[in-house]
Amino acid sequence: MAQNETQYNLRTADLDNGIIIVDDTLSIYHFNKWLELHTKIDEESVLTKKLDEIFPNIKTKTLIRKIKTALRMNTPTFYTAATSHYLIPIKINQFKNSIFEYMQQDVSIIPYDKEKKLVALIIKDQTNMASANALLNSHIEEIKKLNQALIEEQKLREKQHQQLLTSSRSAAMGDMISMIAHQWRQPLSLITTMMANMKVKKELGTLDDATLQNSFKKIEETIYYLSDTINDFRDYFKPIKVKSNINLYELFSKSIFFLKDEMSQYNINYKINIDKNIEIYTYKNELLQSIINIIKNSIDAFKETTLTNKNITVSLEQKTDKIILFIEDNAGGIDKEHLEKIFEPYFSTKSKNGTGLGLYICKTIIEKHLKGTIDIYSDTNGTKVAITLPTLL
Numbered sequence: 001m002a003q004n005e006t007q008y009n010l011r012t013a014d015l016d017n018g019i020i021i022v023d024d025t026l027s028i029y030h031f032n033k034w035l036e037l038h039t040k041i042d043e044e045s046v047l048t049k050k051l052d053e054i055f056p057n058i059k060t061k062t063l064i065r066k067i068k069t070a071l072r073m074n075t076p077t078f079y080t081a082a083t084s085h086y087l088i089p090i091k092i093n094q095f096k097n098s099i100f101e102y103m104q105q106d107v108s109i110i111p112y113d114k115e116k117k118l119v120a121l122i123i124k125d126q127t128n129m130a131s132a133n134a135l136l137n138s139h140i141e142e143i144k145k146l147n148q149a150l151i152e153e154q155k156l157r158e159k160q161h162q163q164l165l166t167s168s169r170s171a172a173m174g175d176m177i178s179m180i181a182h183q184w185r186q187p188l189s190l191i192t193t194m195m196a197n198m199k200v201k202k203e204l205g206t207l208d209d210a211t212l213q214n215s216f217k218k219i220e221e222t223i224y225y226l227s228d229t230i231n232d233f234r235d236y237f238k239p240i241k242v243k244s245n246i247n248l249y250e251l252f253s254k255s256i257f258f259l260k261d262e263m264s265q266y267n268i269n270y271k272i273n274i275d276k277n278i279e280i281y282t283y284k285n286e287l288l289q290s291i292i293n294i295i296k297n298s299i300d301a302f303k304e305t306t307l308t309n310k311n312i313t314v315s316l317e318q319k320t321d322k323i324i325l326f327i328e329d330n331a332g333g334i335d336k337e338h339l340e341k342i343f344e345p346y347f348s349t350k351s352k353n354g355t356g357l358g359l360y361i362c363k364t365i366i367e368k369h370l371k372g373t374i375d376i377y378s379d380t381n382g383t384k385v386a387i388t389l390p391t392l393l
């Protein structure tokens with residue numbers, strides 16, 4: 001009677017869970033309403049039958065072992081609803097995106113009647129939980145994959161960055177060597193000329209001590225310049241260098257050191273219209289390199305003209321936060337179609353005599369290093385180069 005009462009209670013009280021009472025051979029003693037509803041099997045037809053007769057997929061041995069353990073220990077044991085495992089196959093109403101075909105179940109095995117070796121199997125629907133878990137797992141997998149892809153991409157980027165650094169470094173090296181070679185052409189030809197002069201004079205027996213000394217002094221100075229040029233460019237690419245106060249009149253006087261001979265050869269007048277005491281705080285040799293390139297271009301342009309009055313004039317304009325240096329010639333100007341290309345590396349109209357690096361070097365040095373700008377204006381009369389340098393740095 002007591003048992004019947006319990007049975008009755010189980011029938012009515014627990015409509016949220018499935019309850020089966022079986023013995024340790026899996027003979028069925030009770031099959032509750034919840035299960036009747038969900039399996040469409042009524043209790044009458046299963047009583048005294050074995051559970052694995054009705055549900056042949058049940059792992060008979062494991063279940064019996066668990067039941068016996070529960071009875072022997074007189075404590076409940078559990079089956080957890082591992083993904084896709086269930087005790088009683090109950091088809092789920094298939095929704096479009098449902099993960100499981102069968103209801104996922106948690107099963108508790110509770111000792112019910114020790115004498116008769118009966119246990120109650122309480123079946124809880126864990127489909128929602130399992131779905132959430134499965135969904136979570138699939139998301140975790142997805143996230144792991146994405147993460148992995150991200151890591152791979154990161155690695156690739158680092159590798160590419162490294163390659164870019166290496167190649168830009170070697171490009172910079174190449175640039176540096178080209179620039180040094182460019183800046184060396186003038187002084188090297190000066191040394192060659194002076195040496196040839198001395199040789200001729202010696203052979204004619206007209207080489208006096210003063211000429212010898214002067215020539216050596218000039219050659220020495222030129223060699224210093226050559227070595228300075230290497231250092232400047234190396235420092236420029238390093239970049240560890242020192243700014244100093246530069247007197248601009250002196251700088252422009254000095255800048256024609258290698259160009260004087262050519263200037264007088266072609267009867268070019270060089271005028272420095274600058275106050276003798278104006279200074280600027282910047283990198284001296286780099287500014288010098290740029291000015292030499294610009295003046296050399298003017299000289300080259302004069303070589304193509306038949307003018308009698310050839311002038312290169314330098315001047316400057318002081319503003320509150322900058323100084324603008326002007327280098328102007330009347331050598332006929334730059335063709336309009338060329339004007340937009342003159343800063344490109346290797347653009348030259350001088351067939352074999354030009355590398356086309358001069359203005360490219362100027363622009364690189366002035367913009368990247370001196371933090372200034374260079375502009376070139378040209379008309380049929382001549383060319384005006386403006387170098388703007390900041391004074392508030």
Ligand SMILES: Nc1ncnc2c1ncn2[C@@H]1O[C@H](COP(=O)(O)OP(=O)(O)OP(=O)(O)O)[C@@H](O)[C@H]1O
Pocket residue numbers: 182293297298300301329331332333334338342343347348349350353354355356357358359360383
């Ligand atoms: N003052 C100028 N007058 C006329 N043309 C000029 C002047 N300055 C530059 N150019 C033009 O700009 C071009 C590029 O000048 P850039 O100094 O870069 O190279 P380059 O002088 O040809 O070669 P390199 O400097 O190696 O001797 C020249 O070939 C020339 O056509």
Ligand SMILES: [Mg+2]
Pocket residue numbers: 293296297354357358359
């Ligand atoms: Mg040039």
